[in-house]
Amino acid sequence: MRWSQAFIPTLRDDPTDAEAISHRLLVRGGYLRQLMAGAYSLLPLMIRVRSKVATVIREEMDRIGGQEFLLPAVHPAEIWQKSGRWEIMGDEMFRLRDRKGADLALGMTHEEVFSTLALELRSYRDLPQFWYQIQTKFRDEPRPKGGVLRTREFTMKDSYSFDMESAGLDSSFDRHYVAYQRIFARLGLDAVPVEASSGAMGGSDSIEFMVRSNSGEDDVVYCGACGYAANMERATSRIDAIEDGAVHAEVEKFATPGVRTILDLSTFEGGAARESQIKSLVYMMEGELTLVLLRGDHALVEQKLQDGTGAIDLRPAHPEEIQAVLGANPGSLGAVGVKGVPIVADPALAGRYNMVTGANEDEFHLRGVDVERDIEVTTWMDVREITDGEACVTCGEPLEVFKAIEVGHIFKLGTKYAEAFGVSVLDEEGAAITVIMGSYGIGLERNIAAVVETHHDEKGIVWPVAIAPFVVVITVLRADVTEVLDAGERLYRDYQQAGIDTILDDRVERPGVKFADAELIGIPYRVTVGPRGLENGLVEIQDRARGTTEEIAIGDAISHVIQLIGQ
RNA sequence: CGGGCUGUGGCGCAGCUUGGUAGCGCACCUGCUUUGGGAGCAGGGGGUCGCCGGUUCGAAUCCGGCCAGCCCGACCA
Known part of the structure; x- marks a missing residue:
């Protein structure tokens, strides 16, 4: 290429709406231009990089026996209705109608289409199968950001494995794990595999590959000593026991005028330190009001609550809903004496006594609360957020929390889609066996952005040779x-x-x-x-x-x- | 969806308070000089001032509505 003839519109100044380094450099360097929120035109330089990334991915997918497909981006509503996700995906799915009035969707992912094709799998002899594609995905993200880090239209390599039994799935999963490590290494990315939540769609053994970056949107909990690594949505830690005193007090109500927050109460005369308070959050889960209890200084991880309860429809309750059931407003809520409302409590509260919590009466709190004596906990469930420096569950050394970009995600789907679509093969005895699936994704543009985030200096991008334009x-x-x-x-x-x-x-x-x-x-x-x-x-x-x-x-x-x- | 902010030439911005039909830097075009780290001089081209409506003799500027974008939060296989 002759530069004099190339379309490389570099800019001397950073565009003002660009925050992330990768966003600034890719726009300034003439790789990208924004068309609208979450949609970018990829310019010739970007196309060269993307195609090299795609080549790396293809080579590694082919190495483990992957077969490349290209499925439609427009899908009929029926297949999504069949899997039940037509409803579940909600506003995140772009929907449209064709000229006949039929409901269509733009593909956010392709389990449904691949499952439809998998109907033609007949015999156990056909398995395992690894099918993949590199295709545009559409997700109407509520908040696209970071340039090409989170967009509404992006290229994804998604692959799916089909096996006879869980041992086969384990092996397919492991092969993808290895392939992914090779891919990221070749892209020059230091990607840490972390335990992750598989989200609302079920599945197990969910592993995300994370690249440390301040532009990342996820928090990773990492132990430098033993290598434990988990997404914040999933991470646990060991915390020091708290001494509640020799005397086991009885519950006593006291007036707390003007106290609205944990912090207020920690400085209030007759109040208590934050770790000796019970934080009472109220959630509306599947239409049912639920109390969630945490130690006063701990934060809730909503995803843990969602994973632990299986609730898909979950949100903080509105003040009116809380008032109607508990009789008080946020700021004076508690679980003591509450009946008929599910109560989820974090294990950090187990065995605690002499605690302070809201009295379910505005401007009043209770002291001398013994969690297990005074509260009818329905479910004990780890829902708290880990903070930097807490002890690792496996080795006890201090944990580190850092921001990271999710560059890949692999997880076991199980039989959910195979059952919904009736994907089965005959085994040696001629009996129909439902196949078991795995799902594996890599976002191409996001990976490129992650490379830029980790390979640049004050002058610009420093591409690894493997993917330089x-x-x-x-x-x-x-x-x-x-x-x-x-x-x-x-x-x-x-x-x-x-x-x-x-x-x-x-x-x-x-x-x-x-x-x-x-x-x-x-x-x-x-x-x-x-x-x-x-x-x-x-x-x-x-x-x-x-x-x-x-x-x-x-x-x-x-x-x-x-x-x-x-x- | 809640909060904050912004829409003026390709990019970065001023002008708006105090209405009089648009300006600066970079980029672009022509000429001359210059050429190992974002050149100088001279000349030139390019803008429905996000959109719609209102007020006014007159609106980039004032008022109302809408749209778009950015940031924080919520949300997010």
Whole structure:
């Protein structure tokens, strides 16, 4: 490619609406342009990167026996109704009607379509099958953000495994696990596998691959000592026991005018420290009011509550709903004496006494509360949020909490879809066996963004060679001088013949502009051809990642770069 | 969905309080000079001021409605 003919609209200034580093650099570097919230046009440079990422993914999927498909992005409502997700997906699914008035959806994922195809699986001899595609997904995210990190339309590699029994699924799952590790390694991503929630759709052994980044939206709990790693939605920790005192007090009501929060009560005369309070949250779950109790200084992880109860429809209760059932407003709520309302309590409250909680009467609280004596807990369930520095459950060392980007997710689906669609094969005895499925996803643009998040400097992107849009840029200084441009052209042909993706910067621009652009868009190796070096038969070769620059004889320019790539 | 903010040329912004038909930097085009880290001079092109309505002799500016985008929260296989 000749730069003078390429569409690479670099910008000198950051676009103001870009926050994440990857967003800023990809827009500034001429890789992306936004069309609307959560929808981006991918420009030629981006397409080159994306296609290299896709190649890496294909190679690794094929290595474990994957077969590539391409399924439609528009789906009939029927298949989604069949799996029950037409309702469940709610507003997140783009829906439309065709000219006949039939309900259609844009695919958010493809379990339904692949399951339909899997109906043609007949015999146990056909299994296992690994099917994948690289396809556009549509999700009407309530809040797209971070440029291409979270969008409403994006490319995903999704794959599905079909097995006879859970041992087979385990093996398919493990093979994907290995393939994913290889993929991320080749992309230059340090992806940590973490235990995760499989979400509302069920499944087990859910593992997310996480890349540490401040632009990430997930919190990962990580133990540097033993390697324990889990998504915050799933993580547990060991916490120190709290001494509640020698005297086991009785419940006593006391007035707390103006006290609305845990913090208020911790400084209130006659109140209690935050860890000696019971935090009472009220949720509306599947239309039923539920009390959720936590230690005063602990936060709730809603996903844990959702996973633990199996509730799909879950939200904080409105004040009127709370008032109607408990007779008080938030700020004075508690579970003591409450009957007929499910009460979920976090294990951090087990065995605690002499605690303070709301009295279910505005402006009053109770002290001397013994959790197990005074509260009819329906379910004990870990629902609390881990904080940095708490002890690891497996080794006791301090845990670290960091932000991360979810670059891949693998989980076992079980038989949910196979049952809904009737996907079965005959076993050796001729009996129909429902197949068991796994589901595995990688978001391409998000992975590219994650690479940029972790591979850049103050000047711009620093692509790993494997996915750089071009591996070499030949920067011709004085492209208006025939001899210099000719020398650049010859090198350009030589690099191409050596099979190295090269762009020739033949623009008549000042050196500073060319250097800055090359660094911004992140080409790993820059070969500078200028009149000064040419007099001595030399070019300058710069290694973007290492920051090194060497003068090399023109004749060695190709072999030198090949050697650098090999290192 | 709640809270905050913003829409003026391709990008970044000023002008709006105090109404008079749009300006700056970068980018772009032409010419000359310049050329190893975002050049200089001269000349030039490009904008329904997000949209609709209202007030007014006159609206980028004031008023109302709508739309879009960004940030925080909620939400999110």
